[in-house]
Amino acid sequence: xxxxxxxxxxxxxxxxxxxxxxxxxxxxxxxxxxxxxxxxxxxxxxxxxxxxxxxxxxxxxxxxxxxxxxxxxxxxxxxxxxxxxxxxxxxxxxxxxxxxxxxxxxxxxxxxxxxxxxxxxxxxxxxxxxxxxxxxxxxxxxxxxxxxxxxxxxxxxxxxxxxxxxxxxxxxxxxxxxxxxxxxxxxxxxxxxxxxxxxxxxxxxxxxxxxxxxxxxxxxxxxxxxxxxxxxxxxxxxxxxxxxxxxxxxxxxxxxxxxxxxxxxxxxxxxxxxxxxxxxxxxxxxxxxxxxxxxxxxxxxxxxxxxxxxxxxxxxxxxxxxxxxxxxxxxxxxxxxxxxxxxxxxxxxxxxxxxxxxxxxxxxxxxxxxxxxxxxxxxxxxxxxxxxxxxxxxxxxxxxxxxxxxxxxxxxxxxxxxxxx
Numbered sequence: 273x274x275x276x277x278x279x280x281x282x283x284x285x286x287x288x289x290x291x292x293x294x295x296x297x298x299x300x301x302x303x304x305x306x307x308x309x310x311x312x313x314x315x316x317x318x319x320x321x322x323x324x325x326x327x328x329x330x331x332x333x334x335x336x337x338x339x340x341x342x343x344x345x346x347x348x349x350x351x352x353x354x355x356x357x358x359x360x361x362x363x364x365x366x367x368x369x370x371x372x373x374x375x376x377x378x379x380x381x382x383x384x385x386x387x388x389x390x391x392x393x394x395x396x397x398x399x400x401x402x403x404x405x406x407x408x409x410x411x412x413x414x415x416x417x418x419x420x421x422x423x424x425x426x427x428x429x430x431x432x433x434x435x436x437x438x439x440x441x442x443x444x445x446x447x448x449x450x451x452x453x454x455x456x457x458x459x460x461x462x463x464x465x466x467x468x469x470x471x472x473x474x475x476x477x478x479x480x481x482x483x484x485x486x487x488x489x490x491x492x493x494x495x496x497x498x499x500x501x502x503x504x505x506x507x508x509x510x511x512x513x514x515x516x517x518x519x520x521x522x523x524x525x526x527x528x529x530x531x532x533x534x535x536x537x538x539x540x541x542x543x544x545x546x547x548x549x550x551x552x553x554x555x556x557x558x559x560x561x562x563x564x565x566x567x568x569x570x571x572x573x574x575x576x577x578x579x580x581x582x583x584x585x586x587x588x589x590x591x592x593x594x595x596x597x598x599x600x601x602x603x604x605x606x607x608x609x610x611x612x613x614x615x616x617x618x619x620x621x622x623x624x625x626x627x628x629x630x631x632x633x634x635x636x637x638x639x640x641x642x643x644x645x646x647x648x649x650x651x652x653x654x655x656x657x658x659x660x661x662x663x664x665x666x667x668x669x670x671x672x673x674x675x676x677x678x679x680x681x682x683x684x685x686x687x688x689x690x691x692x693x
Contacts, residue, residue, distance in 0.1 A: 293461060299423065300462035303409060304430050304469025307402050311434025311470060314379055314401060315479040318394055321387035322557050329553060331388050335544055338388035339536025342381040343590055347532075349373045355675075357396050357594070360403035360428065362675040364421045364450045374404040381592035389556040390543065391582035395436055396594020396672075399446075402431025422459045425450070429463040430470035437474070437481015441642040443467040448636045449673070453680030482560060484567050484604075484626075484647055488617025492654045496616060503610050503621055504628050504659035508666035510606055511632025514580050514599060515670040515693065521588035532590055539589015546582060555582040559601045563626075566601075566608035569618030576605035595672045596630065603629030620655065623648045628659040632667035635676065635692065640664075669693055 325331050346354060351373060355362075363370045382397040406427025410420030425446040433442035443463045447456045490496045529535035547553060554562050555578045562579075565571045583598040607625025611618035623644065631640035637660050644656040669678050671692030681688050 296422070296462040297465060299409065299413075300426055300465035301469060303406060303423065303426050303462075304466035305473065306409075307405055307427055307430035307466065308434050308470035308473030309477075310375070310379075310401060310405060311398060311431045312474045312477045312479045314382075314394070314398065315435050315474065316477075317379075317383045318386055318558075321383050325387055325389055325553070325557065332544060332547055332553065332556065335388040335390060336537045336540030338384045338390070339540040339589055339591055340533055342384055342592060343532045343536050345381060346377060349377060351377055356592075357399050358673050358675040360400055360424065361450055361673050363403065363407065364424055364456075370404050370407040370424060372404060372408045375401050375408075378404075378592055382594075385586070385591040385593050386557050388540075389547065389553060390540075390586040390591040390593065391556050391559070391579065391598065392586050392591060392593020392595070393558060393597030393600075394594055395432055395596040397592060398431035398435040398594070399428045402427035402429070405431075422456075422462060425456060425459040426462040426466045430466040433467040434470040434474040434479065437471065437479075438643055438646040439467040439471040440646055441639050442471075444642060445634075445636060445639040448639050449634055449676060451677045451679045452635045452682075453678065482563075482647070484563070484619075484623065486567070486617075486619045486623045486648045486652055489620050489652045489655070490617070497655070497658060499614050499616055500621075500624055500655045500658050501662055503607065503614075503624055504662035505666055506610065507603060507606065507625055507628035507659065508632050508663045508668075510576070510602060511599070511629045511663065511667050512670045514584075514595075514602060514629070515633055515672060517580055517584040518587060518595060518672065519674070519693075521584040525588040535588075536590045539585055539591065542585050543582060543589070546578075546585070550578060555579050558597050560597070563601055563604045563622075566604040566622040567619040569608055569612060571605045571608040571622075573609050576602040576609070579605065595633065599629050599633045599672075600626045603627070620652055623652060624655055624659045627656050628663035631660045631663045632670070633672045635664065635667070635671050635678070637661065637664040 360370055378397045378400040385392055403424045406423040407420055410423040428446035429442045433439040446463055447459050525535050529538050559579055562571060579598055579601045603625035604622040607621035608618045611621030627640045627644040631637050640660045665682055669692055676692045678690050
């Protein structure tokens with residue numbers, strides 16, 4: 273009788289814990305399907321916009337008008353103060369709300385930005401899209417506030433996975449980016465499920481992620497490891513500079529052009545002039561072609577600086593998108609330059625640069641390592657590990673997202689709870 277009661281009591285406890293897990297699995301599947309479809313639609317619209325601009329380069333001259341359309345669209349839906357991805361992040365660790373209108377706003381405005389030649393990414397837009405849909409599902413099914421935060425992270429993972437094609441990194445990124453030093457493991461199961469389902473749906477519809485071949489990887493030895501460590505140091509400094517440029521240009525444009533319509537016109541005109549001075553459109557849009565050139569060792573030495581400048585002006589003017597792909601561009605282009613100068617494989621240094629700069633701007637070392645594995649394979653693992661660890665520590669408390677919290681110090685076991693710079 274004693275063993276029977278003991279068994280029954282533990283079975284009941286087991287099913288009490290199993291019930292919420294089953295609930296999260298159901299809603300993770302739902303979000304994976306919905307956001308997988310939405311993310312695929314976003315992916316194809318972005319491809320269509322890039323294809324149209326490539327076929328009709330004169331569209332760049334309409335960039336200032338595209339900026340006016342974006343500002344007007346936001347005002348039409350009464351989104352006068354747009355905080356972007358920062359709003360999604362703050363909604364997880366505070367009482368902020370992610371409005372439903374964020375999904376259509378960021379979808380349409382990012383496509384407009386890329387159609388007319390603004391320089392930005394798409395993953396930041398995907399995070400906003402997924403977070404908004406996740407929050408809407410939580411409100412629709414009357415989830416409590418704490419549970420809605422898990423759905424927001426779940427949506428972020430699904431959208432990142434669908435658009436970028438890295439389900440492993442996407443599942444972890446949503447949990448890691450919110451608060452540096454703390455992982456929200458309660459969201460792990462739903463984030464994994466939604467990420468995998470969204471990726472499978474996107475792949476089935478033909479939305480494939482990028483792949484970058486890495487060649488010339490040397491065996492782990494002291495000299496190449498020291499060179500990679502030096503590259504990581506430079507990438508940490510580069511990530512800090514990129515964050516300062518993005519935030520600094522944003523503050524400067526808001527000070528110089530208080531009217532958002534004038535700001536969009538001026539910023540669009542500046543990007544247009546920069547494009548004409550560059551003589552090509554390699555730094556407009558995503559810039560994935562130039563990333564491939566970097567892996568082939570053929571990126572211009574100044575490419576990383578130009579991409580940072582183009583992106584800072586674009587986003588400061590009020591155009592939409594993300595900062596992650598531009599950080600990949602800057603890291604790959606600088607890595608290519610370093611590899612050619614240091615006598616290392618340019619493709620290996622481009623891969624290391626991408627991972628290290630991404631880590632520096634997001635403060636997400638685990639996600640950065642997983643992205644390297646998914647995009648470049650496992651062969652260069654020791655070098656990715658060295659570079660990401662160093663970049664994480666040496667990049668200080670700078671970050672793309674000003675609502676991101678550094679909960680624990682990067683340098684010692686100390687609770688600091690401060691926001692990034």
